[in-house]
Amino acid sequence: MSDAIVELRGVTRSYGSPPTVALNGVDLMVEEGEILAIVGPSGSGKTTLLNIVGSLDQATSGTTRIAGHDVTRMDDADLSALRAHTIGFVFQQFHLSDGVTALDDVATGLLYTGTPRRERRRRAASALERVGLGDRLHHHPHQLSGGERQRVAIARAVIGDPRLLLADEPTGSLDTRSGDAVMQVLGELADAGTTVVVITHDLALAARMPRRVRLRDGEVVADERGVAA
Amino acid sequence: MSAPRSRLRPRDLLALGSHGLRARPMRAVLSSLGIAIGIAAMISVIGISTSSQALVKDKLAELGTNLLTVQGGTDLLGQEAPLPETSLALIRRVPGVLHAGSTTTLDSVNVYRSEHIERSRTGGLSVVAADLDLLEATGAQILNGAWFNEATAQFPTAVLGRTTAERLGVQGPGQLVWLGEHRFAVVGILDSPPLAPELDSTALIGEPIARELFGHTGQPTTVYERSLDASVAEVRELLPPTLSPRSPSEVKVSRPSDALAAKNTVDQAFTGLLIGVGSIALVVGGIGVANTMVISVLERRREIGLRRSLGATRRHIRLQFLLEAVLLSAYGGLAGVVLGWVVTLVAAQANGWRVAIPPAVLVAAVAVTVAVGAIAGLLPAVRAARTSPTAALSA
Secondary structure (H helix, E strand, O other): OOOEEEEEEEEEEEEOOOOEEEEEEEEEEEEOOOEEEEEOOOOOOHHHHHHHHOOOOOOOEEEEEEOOEEHHHOOHHHHHHHHHHOEEEEOOOOOOOOOOOHHHHHHHHHOOEOOOHHHHHHHHHHHHHHOOOOOOOOOOHHHOOHHHHHHHHHHHHHOOOOOEEEEEOOOOOOOHHHHHHHHHHHHHHHHOOOEEEEEEOOHHHHHOOOEEEEEEOOEEEEEEEOOOO | OOOOOOEOOHHHHHHHHHHHHHHOHHHHHHHHHHHHHHHHHHHHHHHHHHHHHHHHHHHHHHHOOOEEEEEEOEOOOOOEOOOOOOHHHHHHOOOOEEEEEEEEEEOOOOEEOOOOOOOOOOOOOEEEEEOOOHHHHHOOOEEEEOOOOOOHHHOOEEEEOHHHHHHHOOOOOOOEEEEOOEEEEEEEEEOOOOOOHHHHHEEEEEHHHHHHHHOOOOOOOEEEEEEOHHHHHHHHHHHHHHHOOOOHHHEEEEOHHHHHHHHHHHHHHHHHHHHHHHHHHHHHHHHHHHHHHHHHHHHOHHHHHHHHHOOOOHHHHHHHHHHHHHHHHHHHHHHHHHHHHHHHHHHHHHHOOOOOOOHHHHHHHHHHHHHHHHHHHHHHHHHHHHOOHHHHOOO
């Protein structure tokens, strides 16, 4: 078993008939503990790629190995278990529940691991501390700024200490300053050993990442390492 | 696979199931209203029916079901076959018999308010010679005054049935009536005997005076007989051959409490109809729940996608929506039970009954709504589980 937590080989994803190809023969290796950006204009297949890496969607052809498992051979229960324990998701639209406190929202991150409620809430409090929201435990989403909401969503994604964190345009609906705070939190998580994959079309944001995978029309056109100038 | 499984605790599942209802309380109330109305209709119909039956049962328990009435029938040629003069004595000798009393209708004798009333205006009242034991046998109560005794039965005295007293304008004992061209003093008024309602429109006189003035022969028209509860059936078999050994079929024996109980079975058909209407309301309510759940699944695609990304299996999603439908329906059922109970209570109080709804009916009502919810929620739950996990990411 290699060190790669994400291993895509010749992954193609097409929809409908006649087929529309969203991803065309993508190869992607991500090592454990890496942080990288997947960059590309809209329609380049970024979200499709994230769905496949996150085991939410299956490739039409090619092999996908996530955390050492061949996801094409897994049934719904096994895929769900993988998402519950190994993968965390952060969405552009946060997806917080109205009328639920930050603490309970973050605790939902452990709902499908069978953790007792008391333990979930205890860990939710420490996850919120970790993203710098220790003083916002009992706030409702509408009482929080956009950046704070996204940090709550990050706390929910990392409460179970996933090995792989996938973020879809995490700063897409935030102003620059809130976005920077969110990116800093993601950077800290990567430093602590979590593999972080960020999807963005923001080139400036991508430029600050140590690795950038550029997509265009469903194909990887560049895989750059090192902080760009 | 060695990694831990995706798991949802039953308690958390329960919280999830009610989460959707709490998020949209108005919708929950409206969509469970159909169920509530259906259940309320059924409960109140059953409740009102059982409460009124409970009253009859109480009354029968109080009156006793051990009263039999014996009357002469007709012979093979259609001629009337009167009971023998010795009927009372014979019946009293039957084992198990406690009391026996008789009435003899005096056909040519009528009762009027006074001698000035036109003779054709009999008011539908009849004059009956009564045995002293009649009161005990029928279980009738004296409303006002007194029953006959050995002495008053010898003299022109009368005890009036309730209707008779009203028609003749007699308020109480001491008043005089014109009976068979003689003046009779009223000594008492009978309350309506529930098991012998025919006594209501009679004027009762003692047997000795009937013999003296109207040629009463002692052939009773009706014998009222009370026996031990346990031997009612036996006595019923024995009575005809005892009274008429040659042609027992000419003696009619009936049990008035059966007639009283039968009055209630008439209501059963009506009850069946209303329960049918209630079931239709329940089905319509179930469709309402299914409709609400289908819409809810469509609206909550993102929530489903989010839950799938957090590790929910298809089964978890299915259970969540199924439970939500069941809870929605069960709340409706519970509200319906309360509503139906209140309706029964109001009806019972208005009629002076006690509320008697079998607890099994209440339990069954809630169980039925759970079943309706499960059926109504099945399709939406399956659709929810089929929702693509990528729904959370597609904006």
